[in-house]
Amino acid sequence: MKHPVALTVAGSDSGGGAGIEADLKTFAALGVHGACAITAVTAQNTVAVTGVQEIDTELIEKQIRAVADDIGVDAAKTGMLSSSGIISCVARYIGSRPVPLVVDPVMVSKSGAKLLRDDAIRNLQEELLPLATVVTPNIPEAEALTGVKITQVREVREAARVLVERFGPKACVVKGGHLTGERCVDVLYVNGSFEELESPRVATKNTHGTGCVFSAAIAAELAKGSGVIQSVRTAKAFVTNAIIHSLGLGRGAGPVDPSSWLEIERERLLVLNKLKEALEVLESSPAVRRLVPEVRINLVMSLPARYAKGVSDVAGVPGRITDVGDRVRAAAPPAFGASSHVARAVLKVMEHDDRVRAAADIRFSDEILTAIRRLGLLVSSYDRKDEPPSVKKREGSTIQWGVEQAIKKVGRVPDIICDPGGMGKEPIIKVLGRDAAEVAKTMVKIADGLR
Ligand SMILES: Nc1ncnc2c1ncn2[C@@H]1O[C@H](COP(=O)(O)OP(=O)(O)OP(=O)(O)O)[C@@H](O)[C@H]1O
Numbered sequence: 001m002k003h004p005v006a007l008t009v010a011g012s013d014s015g016g017g018a019g020i021e022a023d024l025k026t027f028a029a030l031g032v033h034g035a036c037a038i039t040a041v042t043a044q045n046t047v048a049v050t051g052v053q054e055i056d057t058e059l060i061e062k063q064i065r066a067v068a069d070d071i072g073v074d075a076a077k078t079g080m081l082s083s084s085g086i087i088s089c090v091a092r093y094i095g096s097r098p099v100p101l102v103v104d105p106v107m108v109s110k111s112g113a114k115l116l117r118d119d120a121i122r123n124l125q126e127e128l129l130p131l132a133t134v135v136t137p138n139i140p141e142a143e144a145l146t147g148v149k150i151t152q153v154r155e156v157r158e159a160a161r162v163l164v165e166r167f168g169p170k171a172c173v174v175k176g177g178h179l180t181g182e183r184c185v186d187v188l189y190v191n192g193s194f195e196e197l198e199s200p201r202v203a204t205k206n207t208h209g210t211g212c213v214f215s216a217a218i219a220a221e222l223a224k225g226s227g228v229i230q231s232v233r234t235a236k237a238f239v240t241n242a243i244i245h246s247l248g249l250g251r252g253a254g255p256v257d258p259s260s261w262l263e264i265e266r267e268r269l270l271v272l273n274k275l276k277e278a279l280e281v282l283e284s285s286p287a288v289r290r291l292v293p294e295v296r297i298n299l300v301m302s303l304p305a306r307y308a309k310g311v312s313d314v315a316g317v318p319g320r321i322t323d324v325g326d327r328v329r330a331a332a333p334p335a336f337g338a339s340s341h342v343a344r345a346v347l348k349v350m351e352h353d354d355r356v357r358a359a360a361d362i363r364f365s366d367e368i369l370t371a372i373r374r375l376g377l378l379v380s381s382y383d384r385k386d387e388p389p390s391v392k393k394r395e396g397s398t399i400q401w402g403v404e405q406a407i408k409k410v411g412r413v414p415d416i417i418c419d420p421g422g423m424g425k426e427p428i429i430k431v432l433g434r435d436a437a438e439v440a441k442t443m444v445k446i447a448d449g450l451r
């Protein structure tokens, strides 16, 4: 099987957030070899476009042919095309050897700069849209291309249908990023029917590159041989992820992060591996049995802070770690979302020191505390008696409050946090560490130090 190749014909964004740069990152993250033909060089950051230089059409055509003649193209996308001459040049090539084509009819940058000359809109409509597999206008672009005024989802559907029927692409997806509301709804019109693609609207100003990443992801999926509907669905999930994990770089609209798609998977594996390593350490040290509390040992590790949005991003041991007579044993292999209490503690700790990503609950006893102090570990604590009633009322918030108290008391994230318990609550000691294996090793040291 030949490795799939996607070609982007678009402008360069010196800030790396949109354009060719976003497209190539997206192709890479989706397992497709990316090639490019640069139509214009922009000097750009998160705030403004400060310069644009179009590339000669002759050189654009050479770039496309160089790729097509040797490497081959399984799908292509267009982004910033700037002028009618460039549009004609791209249309000529695609018309002569049809490949699945995604046309992102880029007109205006996020920062408000014009990226397509007014006189080129007609060329776009007449020469390029008919060749497209999927066209991906945002709301203002859909309005400009179809004349349909859009204020709500019903009109988004209308615009998508009009665009397909009037200009002849196979499909159109009108993006809902520019509408308001709690959800971001894109409308796909293909083969005479509609599909709405929904995601939560992410509350962020960092959306530089959303449109480029979305259309590039569709092209990548088409290059791999997926159909239009599946490609658009994957692209929607992909861009949503890139927005959730967007980067707060620059003073304006920071870039979305297409690389997070792969990076998160890698980090999830690393976390699970660290937990497995930790379990081996604990299971091969019989002394650890003496650390098992009534509630059994809970050991967790979080994804790095920038990917840790909630307890589902923290892995733990389902069924916890129990004393099986001659040693301790995990009830099940580690999994994400397996803990809520210790997970919330770790998430809170990471707000203060994002290097400390793991924790375990062990038995509270004076003997264990003595062993801990002998190791020279920094110990802090909180007392449920000081808990304000407002915190007490909110289900599950005691632990976050307690962690705050313990950190405040010693001025930094300690190695150990003691919770002396309360009515119906077993007292517990939390062992903290950078990763699960470090926590496990500390636990073994504590257990070995017991007299
Ligand atoms: N705040 C957000 N939260 C979630 N999804 C969003 C958000 N903003 C945009 N999207 C999604 O991102 C994709 C791109 O849509 P958008 O309307 O932003 O495109 P665009 O205006 O062409 O972007 P660009 O300015 O980068 O060209 C769509 O799938 C849209 O639903």
Ligand SMILES: [Mg+2]
Pocket (backbone or CB within 6 Å): 104, 106, 107, 138, 211, 212
């Ligand atoms: Mg756009």
